Amino acid sequence: MKKPMDCISLPSKSTEERIREAAKRVFLEKGFDGATSRDIADAAGINIALTNYYFRSKEKLFINIFEEMVQLFFNGMVDIMNKPISLREKIAELIEHDFQLMKANPTLSLFVMNEIHRNPERMANCIGLMKQVHHSMFEEQLQQEVSQGTVRPISAMHLMPMIFCNIQFLFIGKTMHMKMWQMSDTGFDEFADGHKQLVIDMITNYLFEFEKV
Amino acid sequence: MKKPMDCISLPSKSTEERIREAAKRVFLEKGFDGATSRDIADAAGINIALTNYYFRSKEKLFINIFEEMVQLFFNGMVDIMNKPISLREKIAELIEHDFQLMKANPTLSLFVMNEIHRNPERMANCIGLMKQVHHSMFEEQLQQEVSQGTVRPISAMHLMPMIFCNIQFLFIGKTMHMKMWQMSDTGFDEFADGHKQLVIDMITNYLFEFEKV
DNA sequence: CAACAATTTAAACATTTGTTTAAAAAAACC
DNA sequence: GGTTTTTTTAAACAAATGTTTAAATTGTTG
Numbered sequence: 001m002k003k004p005m006d007c008i009s010l011p012s013k014s015t016e017e018r019i020r021e022a023a024k025r026v027f028l029e030k031g032f033d034g035a036t037s038r039d040i041a042d043a044a045g046i047n048i049a050l051t052n053y054y055f056r057s058k059e060k061l062f063i064n065i066f067e068e069m070v071q072l073f074f075n076g077m078v079d080i081m082n083k084p085i086s087l088r089e090k091i092a093e094l095i096e097h098d099f100q101l102m103k104a105n106p107t108l109s110l111f112v113m114n115e116i117h118r119n120p121e122r123m124a125n126c127i128g129l130m131k132q133v134h135h136s137m138f139e140e141q142l143q144q145e146v147s148q149g150t151v152r153p154i155s156a157m158h159l160m161p162m163i164f165c166n167i168q169f170l171f172i173g174k175t176m177h178m179k180m181w182q183m184s185d186t187g188f189d190e191f192a193d194g195h196k197q198l199v200i201d202m203i204t205n206y207l208f209e210f211e212k213v
Numbered sequence: 214m215k216k217p218m219d220c221i222s223l224p225s226k227s228t229e230e231r232i233r234e235a236a237k238r239v240f241l242e243k244g245f246d247g248a249t250s251r252d253i254a255d256a257a258g259i260n261i262a263l264t265n266y267y268f269r270s271k272e273k274l275f276i277n278i279f280e281e282m283v284q285l286f287f288n289g290m291v292d293i294m295n296k297p298i299s300l301r302e303k304i305a306e307l308i309e310h311d312f313q314l315m316k317a318n319p320t321l322s323l324f325v326m327n328e329i330h331r332n333p334e335r336m337a338n339c340i341g342l343m344k345q346v347h348h349s350m351f352e353e354q355l356q357q358e359v360s361q362g363t364v365r366p367i368s369a370m371h372l373m374p375m376i377f378c379n380i381q382f383l384f385i386g387k388t389m390h391m392k393m394w395q396m397s398d399t400g401f402d403e404f405a406d407g408h409k410q411l412v413i414d415m416i417t418n419y420l421f422e423f424e425k426v
Numbered sequence: 427c428a429a430c431a432a433t434t435t436a437a438a439c440a441t442t443t444g445t446t447t448a449a450a451a452a453a454a455c456c
Numbered sequence: 457g458g459t460t461t462t463t464t465t466a467a468a469c470a471a472a473t474g475t476t477t478a479a480a481t482t483g484t485t486g
Binding site: 030031033034107110112113114116117118120123127130133134154157158161162164165166168169170172173174175176177179180181191194195198199201202203205206209210 | 243244246247320323325326327329330331333336340343346347367370371374375377378379381382383385386387388389390392393394404407408411412414415416418419422423
Binding site for chain 2: 463464465466
């Protein structure tokens with residue numbers, strides 16, 4: 001009777017994609033609880049019933065968006081972690097990438113953290129991604145350099161949050177920081193850009209400049 | 214006719230406080246959008262109508278809790294910033310305090326960040342608190358030491374997020390970190406405790422150990 | 427064109443939501 | 457003890473929410 005997409009007839013990609021894009025915007029801004037089906041339909045400029053016609057429920061639509069966001073969150077990170085470059089370069093690239101990601105998606109980190117906290121089960125399908133992070137080249141590369149004595153002894157479990165917390169925290173608390181230091185939107189971007197370099201300096205300085213045995 | 218508390222008759226503190234405590238738990242866990250009046254009433258073990266009898270609306274009750282949480286978030290921080298101790302001690306104490314605060318209120322940071330982002334106007338009454346942070350002794354103390362050359366040149370605007378991001382990010386992403394590194398709850402606490410010391414080392418090392426002019 | 431399937435719409439559905447009402451119960455007061 | 461005020465309750469309210477229905481429209485195919 002009513003199936004949106006079948007084998008041959010290519011689905012009216014435009015409508016389905018319009019819904020996805022609208023849902024992405026609305027969910028990222030308001031979260032699952034704060035977003036209503038009508039919000040999304042309005043943002044997409046379509047009838048409410050269509051959201052459930054293409055995706056079967058608000059929950060399913062959300063999962064769809066959420067998993068894409070988790071991938072966006074982790075994929076670029078994993079790619080860099082597996083690059084054949086020095087640890088020093090890798091850390092700088094990771095922070096630079098994090099900055100670009102947050103600049104392009106200022107609410108991504110807060111959204112992911114929040115939704116994972118509110119409903120950890122939804123993360124089930126994303127555990128594979130996180131394992132990719134865990135089992136990337138980064139961890140062994142770090143331990144190798146540690147045992148060589150070229151880098152300060154530290155585990156990846158401690159180093160990784162150090163790398164990502166700085167930029168992400170800036171954007172997680174963007175509204176707060178802007179109010180506290182009376183920054184404009186462009187002022188914040190400049191601030192974050194400067195901060196990025198400080199963070200790279202601090203972390204690499206900490207890791208590589210120390211009293212070697 | 215019906216005013217809960219008047220000048221003389223002390224309000225049945227027990228009920229009002231039960232509601233506040235329940236609301237605190239529920240709001241911190243689910244956020245404003247995710248929490249329902251019935252959730253709170255159930256958690257407090259009272260009739261739904263009582264939440265609006267003591268506080269006039271869900272919004273008013275939330276503001277009440279939210280502002281307390283923002284104070285909890287900033288007050289201890291400001292106290293330490295105004296202490297007459299060295300910058301080095303101050304930074305260590307700030308991080309230590311942040312850790313204790315997060316340990317006692319694991320969802321506080323995520324809650325505050327999230328609600329500020331969702332509805333920045335609610336922060337209106339809290340701007341004074343943030344100004345206290347801005348205009349504490351910390352900022353001039355830092356610049357004084359910078360001009361003395363005893364500390365690496367950096368502004369408070371950059372240093373403060375560096376101090377607070379590490380611990381708070383750990384707790385903001387607690388669920389994620391636990392899943393990623395397969396930690397138990399106590400495992401996480403130990404991890405965070407160890408992390409705290411690394412962060413103190415990294416920041417003080419960065420600030421105080423550098424090529425002095 | 428006719429017949430069928432896919433898409434879109436307006437309207438309604440049952441729940442849930444925040445809030446209010448009016449009466450009952452408890453407490454305070456003289 | 458009787459009266460008044462304060463607190464608590466059950467029930468209801470309108471509005472909002474996720475979802476479904478059935479008809480209308482559009483598109484496709486023989």
